[in-house]
Structure formats: C-alpha cells, structure tokens
Amino acid sequence: MTEWMPDLSASDRPRYLAIADVIEADLRSGRLSVGDRLPPQRRLAERLGIDFTTVARGYSEAHRRGLVESRVGQGTYVRALPRPDRETVARGQPRRADVVDLTMNLPPEPDDPALIARMQAGLEAVGRDLVALLRYQDFGGAPADKDAASIWLGRRGLVPTQERLMVTPGAHAALMGILGVLASAGDVVLAEEITYPGVRSIAAQLGLKLAGLPMDDDGIDPDALADACRRLAPKALYLNPTLQNPTTLTIPQRRREEIVTIARRFGVPIVEDDAYGFIPAQGPAPFAALAPDLTWHVAGLAKCIGAGLRAAYVVAPSARAGWPFTAAVRTATVMASPVTVALATRWIEDGTADALLRFIRAETAARQQLAAEVLAPDSFRTDPASFNLWVPLPAGWTRSAFIGQMRSTGIGVVASDAFAVGVTPPEAVRLCLGGPTSRADLRRALEYMAHALSEQPAVASTYL
Helix, strand or coil: CCCCCCCCCCCCCCHHHHHHHHHHHHHHHCCCCCCCECCCHHHHHHHHCCCHHHHHHHHHHHHHCCCEEEECCCEEEECCCCCCCCCCCCCCCCCCCCCEECCCCCCCCCCCHHHHHHHHHHHHHHHCCHHHHCCCCCCECCHHHHHHHHHHHHCCCCCCCHHHEEEECCHHHHHHHHHHHHCCCCCEEEEECECCHHHHHHHHHHCCEEEEECEECCEECHHHHHHHHHHHCCCEEEECCCCCCCCCCCCCHHHHHHHHHHHHHHCCCEEEECCCCCCCCCCCCCHHHHCCCCEEEEEECCCCCCCCCCCEEEECCCHHHHHHHHHHHHHHHCCCCHHHHHHHHHHHHHCHHHHHHHHHHHHHHHHHHHHHHHCCCCCCECCCCCCEEEEECCCCCCHHHHHHHHHHCCEECEEHHHCECCCCCCCEEEEECCCCCCHHHHHHHHHHHHHHHCCCHHHHCCCC
16 A cells, blocks of 8 residues: 555644544544554654654554554554443443453553654664674673673662673573573472462473472561471572562562571572562662672563563673573573664663663552552552552452453453462462553453452353
C-alpha cells in the first residue's frame, strides 16, 4: 500500500490525539488494515510539519488504545480493533475483562513520548556503528562496556575490578554457567522453598538436586540453612534476595549477615540473583558487598530497564573463579549480542537507563496503589516497589480451580506449583502488574478478580 498519511485537518483536538483518532477511523473504514506498518515517526513528523514528540505521543496514545504495537527494530504496526467491553451480567458484578496477561513478571513499558524519543535516539546512535557491531566480539564485554557496567553496579555499592566483571547474554545464561561450574549432575544446590521458577528449570537441565529451605518473613531460616549445609554438603546457595520472585520479600540486612556467616562457615558459595536489586530506591547491601569472596552476583537488565534487553553483568568472587565460567558460557552462547550490549552501554552513559529506572519505579508505585484500591486489604502480599503480588487464596478456592476460572475470562495468573521446591505448593497464585499496557486494563482485570475472590467457586462460576 501507499505509505499511510493521516488527514488532521478536520479535527480540532490536540494533534497527538488527532493522530490516534485517525488511526482508529482509518482502521474502521478499511483504509488501514491489520498488520500495516505505519510510517517511522520522524518521517511522519517531517511530512506533517509538526514536532517529532507530537507524533511520538500520538503513536503512544494509539498504543494505549490497543490500536498499534511496536516491534523492536521493525517499526509500528496496526492491530485489530479492541473488542468492546462486555456488559455487566448481574448487579454488583464487574464486567468481564478482555484478555489481560498477568503471568509475566516484567517492568511496565514506557509510554512517555520524550522518554521514548530519548531511547530511540540512543538506538540510532548505536546504529551508526552497526557494521562493527555485527562482528564477533571477545566474550565478557569490551573495556568500554565493562566501564559502563561498573558505573551501573556502583549504584548498588559494588566496585569490582574488570577482571572479575563479565557482560553476559542475560541472567539465565549467567545462572546456568555459574551453577554448571559450581556443581555437577547429582549435586545439591540450596534455594528458598518458594523460589524463582527459572532456577528450577536450570537445575533440572543440569541434573542438579534443588533443595528448598523453609522461610519466614525475613527469608530463609538460618538454622535450617546450617542444618542443610551439615546434612547435604551443598555446592551452592541460590538466592533472589531483593523483591523476591514470587513472594516479593526482601531479606533485611541482619538476616543477610547471618546467612553470610553460615555460608562462610561451611564454604558454600552464594549465587545472588539480583534481578530486582535496582528497583527499590533504597535497600540492603547486596551479598556481593558483604561477602565478595564468596558471592557470584548476577545483575540482569531485563527487570530494571526492559524485558527485551537480554544482558546481565556478572561479578565473580575472583578473577580465577571467572575463568571456567567464561569458558562455559562462551561455549554455550559465544557472546552477548554486541548490539544489545552497545545499546545498554549507551543508555547508561547518557542517562537514559536512569530515566527508564525512574519511570519503572513511578509506574510500578501507581499500579501497586491501584491494586491496593481494588483488592481487599490483607488479601495479598507485596512490596510497594514490586511488579507482582503473591495472593494466598481464601478458603474454598484451590489454585487449580482459580487458575481455570481466570483462564476462562482471559486473565492469566501463575499457580504456586511453579515456585515450590521440596514442599507442597500452597494454595496461592502470583499475578504480575507490569504486563498490561494500561492501568485501565489492569484495573478491569483486578476488579474482576476481586469479585471472584469474594465469592465461593460455585458462585463465581456462574459469571466467570
């Protein structure tokens, strides 16, 4: 088709709203079809004779309405028109929610035109050296990338030497490399009894025995840790210590010190998955700062900048410890994507990463406040800085019944089975706040869920 050009002359609304209005009208009239690619924002701004930020804001408004989707490196594409809201089926019951995925624990996506423009400017700057970035690179990151990593990690109080610091293709690859170096098939690795499901999958792939440790409100129980170290001779202790996925707890400073004392006594390395460590504005010092000689620190960028930015900074306990890790991850992945790493470096150096982190914090706080308004008090566990809620189900509900009922309405949540290690999964679910593109979508899903939880399953099934 001829490149789309909106006619804004008939609208007296702000131009950014007029752009979104025309996209919707043209989709309804057939002038635009599902899958059509819209013009790049800068080109459209030039053709319309308006500011780039106005076009960016218009595309963001269209995205908020569910009219378009952005595909990294490809552009903006037209989606099918959103389905109209279903009517309330009974007095006092909220309308059924459209499909809302609350399963993936990812940060909210930015919708501020100025911030998006800033991100795109960084991508364009990186693209000017694209040919060089398509070549093979040394594993672990170039000195400039390690310098940027040091700047970023410095926000967590970490100042590793470059010999101990490696840039890897995401936290999963890093965790698999670390656990593959520390343990062999059949060895025991300790973890929280309710833990991140990714480490369960990694342990299964490596043939490791994952042993769960009982927890209280401060994290793993120190006495249980000491007992497991005596009985099981574990090769490592895996922890997700800040805004833990899924319970959202953060291990306080004193408990961290107790854990370090026990791990040091038994010579057990700590694998610190610090995926959410940057999200709280203030928090306890990481294990890598308390026991740098004992800790493997993994700082992924997916949760604090963007889920698609698959890069992670790894700090090894020593340069020597990093050698076999480097060999293992290089064999499995060759290297982190130079384009991705260059973009991360650019955003850290020019302040875009900090701006994204500020946005994520602010939007997460707003979504947490929304959840507090909609859901019954004391019906869930969370932290104001966390992307997710941990929801113990009320009497009468089982996790399988609740998951099934939610799925029938297009609401996705995750049962506790995915997180349990060596214990009977509790009747609980995790629901994530960052996935929905708008707070309005999130509110509809939460309202529907709140109503379901206020009823017994037999009653809820009449409208779910």
